[in-house]
């Protein structure tokens with residue numbers, strides 16, 4: 001046979017492929033599992049959210065929100081947040097390896113990461129062209145949330161969404177980024193930190209492989225800054241929630257869904273089932 005018909009006799013190459021292949025395969029499988037879990041557990045498809053961008057609150061509707069009491073506005077947001085978090089819990093449960101963690105560690109990861117995942121998912125329901133977010137059926141700006149009495153938290157949430165939108169993340173990248181955010185081995189009170197760290201690194205490798213293949217490596221460094229911003233957003237949320245509740249100590253139990261109370265206050269209540 002002529003030289004170009006020689007079989008590729010390159011043991012080194014074959015060995016390298018065989019050695020690398022399983023990790024690429026397993027990382028591709030993990031990527032597929034995470035993207036599928038994300039698609040199945042988002043409340044809205046990104047196409048739906050974009051198709052609704054024209055539905056903006058009228059002046060009257062904004063005024064109606066602004067005349068609501070602080071308590072009612074917090075209650076509405078807490079209910080919508082708790083609703084979104086239930087979907088995040090389902091997302092976590094569908095990630096290969098998550099249910100193999102101890103129940104304690106599953107709860108620690110969800111307590112520490114569920115709001116962070118919601119805030120990342122929120123970039124999908126944010127319209128960067130006019131700085132509005134999808135809320136209770138229409139799009140509105142920061143002015144809708146004025147009666148919450150925490151304009152700094154709202155302003156920071158909108159800025160975060162705006163900056164995340166600027167990265168033009170695909171659904172696949174949102175899925176992988178939220179899985180990396182959730183499986184954070186640095187969360188306090190983890191029992192088996194090494195086991196979480198192994199799972200986290202598998203997802204991290206899958207994310208890096210996906211970004212490299214689509215020549216999106218530059219996004220990685222920007223996303224690591226985002227995780228820092230997420231951390232400060234969540235502590236600002238706890239801060240504002242604490243000062244809100246300090247003024248209304250008895251209201252918490254009646255105002256917020258139990259899950260919200262369990263996740264965001266140091267309640268001595270029964271453990272999250």
Ligand SMILES: O=C(O)[C@H]1CC[C@H](C(=O)N2CC[C@](c3ccc(C(F)(C(F)(F)F)C(F)(F)F)cc3)(S(=O)(=O)c3ccc(F)cc3)C2)CC1
Nearest residue numbers: 042043044077080081084118121122125133135145154237
């Ligand atoms: O799964 C999907 O498709 C997505 C998931 C994410 C959903 C979403 O954007 N969200 C679900 C709940 C949302 C949400 C975000 C932030 C907060 C708070 F920070 C505070 F209340 F202080 F703002 C808290 F944490 F302190 F309470 C509560 C609730 S919301 O839609 O109610 C919303 C509220 C305020 C906004 F200024 C923008 C949005 C965000 C939209 C649907």
